[in-house]
Amino acid sequence: MKIAIGNDHAGTEYKLAIIGLLKSKGIEIINYGTDGTESVDYPDFVHPVATDVEEGNADMGIVVCGSGNGASMTINKHQNIRGALCWTKEITALAREHNDANILSLPARFIALPQALDMVETFLNTKFEGGRHERRIEKIPCR
Incomplete structure (x- = not known):
């Protein structure tokens, strides 16, 4: 597995x-x-992450900024990127299971470091459920 990371x-x-x-x-x-x-x-450091995931040079990505919002907005401008701004392990799991998120955005100023590491573990170990969620993913427009 290959992960692109930016912060x-x-x-x-x-x-x-x-x-x-x-x-x-x-x-x-x-x-x-x-x-x-x-x-x-932050765009200088997170656009390359999204590009690598978008082009298949990385399997997944992780971006980190103060609130996670700017990084999340930036990565989601890329085609076929489903970046998820997460602040709990449970939301991270749902982002993977239901939304097939391929980039995790973390808000460094609002979560503790051990929590962030747990969220990364969850992101890596949780699989997309497919099924009814696949239909919804297909409705997300790409450029």
């Missing part, structure tokens, strides 16, 4: 911890995020 300055600590978790599982990482805490523009 802005608010998400650096979380990104580094997530990379550690992913590496411990033998998952290949493409890191587009900043490693610093100086203010940067």
Whole structure:
């Protein structure tokens, strides 16, 4: 499995911890995020994540910014991206089961780091249910 990850300055600590978790599982990482805490523009770091997932260069993606909103809005401008802004493990599971989310957006300023790591585990381990949800996914327009 290959995961693309991107973050802005608010998400650096979380990104580094997530990379550690992913590496411990033998998952290949493409890191587009900043490693610093100086203010940067999140679109510069999350567009490449969405592009990699969109083009099949990564299986899934994870983006992290302060609220998760800006990153989520940015990735969802890409064709066939179903980015989910999640703040609990349960919402993360539903995003995968019902919406076939392929990029997880995390709000670093509003969730604790252990919670974020649990959400990443849930995101990776939860499968899309298909069935009636497939019909709904097909109704999401793509450009």
